[in-house]
Amino acid sequence: MPHTDRTPGRPLAGTVVLDLTTALAGPYATLLLAGLGATVVKVENPATGGDSARNNSPYYGRDGLNMARVDDTDMSVSMMGRGRNKKSITLNLKDPRGRATFLRLARNADIVVENYAAGTADRLGIGYEDVRAVNPTVIYTSISGFGAGGGSGKAMDSIIQALSGVMYTAGEPGTEPVRIGLPVGDLLAPLYAVIGTLAAKTQRDQDGVGQHVDVSMLGALTSLLSTEPFDAHEQVGLPVRTGNEVPRLAPFGIFPAKDGFLALCGPTDTFARGVFRAMGRPDLIEDERFATRDQRVHHASALHEMVGAWSQSRPRAEAVAALAAQGVPAAEVLTPADALRNPDVRRREEVVELGHPEHGSTGVMGPGVPIRFSHADVRLDRPAPHLGEHTGELLADLGGLSGEEIAELRQAGVI
């Protein structure tokens, strides 16, 4: 029976995650688990300098941001973001002693997360079956490019984007496909991986059985894409790719302003009338080309041209305010730097300032956990660890290794 305790706790308090991930997709999954309160133990290879993201420029050190490493406190911005609230231990898993040590840790873990190419963890002897043999209730979550048993090719973000169809959902019809700078090829799989991990944990709390959770980067992005009825649209002859406008929703699109651009959505009669009033042209409501939704769709080009002519002669803030005053959904199109400094997003800690373990505040923005809980303590409040910072402590506490065993591993370069 659950007991009632009114002190907000961390949802995953007491849950131990062994984190074998590197780069972006896997580390973002374990970052969310850490933010939710799990104890995340990041296992890094001492022979290669650890997680490859430690070697992504730029770095932050004594003199602030630098493209190159300049001092021994340097930490990559990638790691400052993704390593928060995690502990780091070094362990060379290609060494049989490293593997044996890993399995000792795994015996006491609730969850293992890895994002090797499919098949690699099994080859190293640290795959699901290996861990399950020592810990039958483990939840073992894999993120790979194409899923377990799938291709083992390098699943870089733009490769996943290309294969998912997403590159043909942006851009003007007839032009070349468009790569999206937000790495959706990398970043959807970790969200599904966290969902799968938590669902498996819920199930285990019921039936006592662990399992393998297997998420594909390509599958995650393609699946999300299939929520939009592109397929049905294509079958009925609706254009799938319409650029910044959507003629069937006219007036709808990105319009120029004196000092940038604005987005506008006015698909209903009410919104369309609001657009006309904002433009100081209430007479257009009577214009037979624009009186009904069907007519506006039919005359979308003429309509969009008129809206653009109006918007481009004034600052975007002024145009958006005029539209908002009429109840029309509209917004300034912001750059990432401005968007990350949105006061509401900052207040809700969806984006936070990254801290450096030695230098404190950095002025560089990174992700929070974008979920607000009324009764949980969820935050990323501890700076990322340096490589191997917690090796001795965790090998002893979690793995039960003696001081002598740890010294031997250290001497052998396994940790």
Next chain:
Amino acid sequence: MPHTDRTPGRPLAGTVVLDLTTALAGPYATLLLAGLGATVVKVENPATGGDSARNNSPYYGRDGLNMARVDDTDMSVSMMGRGRNKKSITLNLKDPRGRATFLRLARNADIVVENYAAGTADRLGIGYEDVRAVNPTVIYTSISGFGAGGGSGKAMDSIIQALSGVMYTAGEPGTEPVRIGLPVGDLLAPLYAVIGTLAAKTQRDQDGVGQHVDVSMLGALTSLLSTEPFDAHEQVGLPVRTGNEVPRLAPFGIFPAKDGFLALCGPTDTFARGVFRAMGRPDLIEDERFATRDQRVHHASALHEMVGAWSQSRPRAEAVAALAAQGVPAAEVLTPADALRNPDVRRREEVVELGHPEHGSTGVMGPGVPIRFSHADVRLDRPAPHLGEHTGELLADLGGLSGEEIAELRQAGVI
């Protein structure tokens, strides 16, 4: 104590979700919960024809796909996808009897999910505090444009995209911002909402306390965007927006082929050499412009021009095969229609064929749950319900209403 049961179950079996959501963001969250095995009870307003997504064309009916409704079995493709494995009841929540009935249902629910504009649920008397008063352990999850207490403006996908910065992560530098057809403004919040809901459930299983989980569409997208160090890049003077190429990773980009485009990522020495060999130009390895990573970055334009000249003279499949044979990450750029039919994605049920409640298979693709579990029965295998299909049954079973009470509500048009 958990008992051991080796029959794969549904992770959320026995969990009852009251689903107040409409349109896309909320319904996708509850679709995932339904796929994970929760009993999802979709509450729809009989006065407005239910979820607005029921009125999105195209529809599927006796004659297949149609832009307009043509027969009484018609169901929108949006609803065929998002309504699966849910039950539908009608209930007018603006009527005091509807609200009272809702609270009777809520007493026996584990989870409530809503995506009204911020503040609306409270105004209707069905907000978190209202439900908590009758069910203190409820987990009440809200998805809104800007979060609880935030703006209540219409949070359409392109408005969220505009404010998040994502529109300036695609497209060539200096050109207008780029709207992404994949509705990332809508579709990230539901993923975080599911994570938050499952985390809160885990916490409740420990401490017995329910809570409010509050996710903002803008916060979700902006937070995900902040995982990429755009901010640090801008501070050190790296270009944030580089279009389809990334000069600092050269050779990298989207290149033309005879019959389409391909994506190529060759940032390392090994990959760059593979590209040169695939092009039949191993001599370029010796070319001082391309010998090192720094030199390739410096001469990115010349390099990318040579790659494009090579690729555009052959079919994309042939170019990709030549690159793959040299171990270079490369892929054909697919359209959504082709991507959704990728045999691996179909086999893994990340994308599935949608079924119609009367007409069975439809040939239209939609999302599965893109997570594979080794020991769980996770799938979307029941067609979407017609409006109010389960009203009587659920008001009786879940709400404990008598036949007489149900008849009265029906007569009054409340259900």
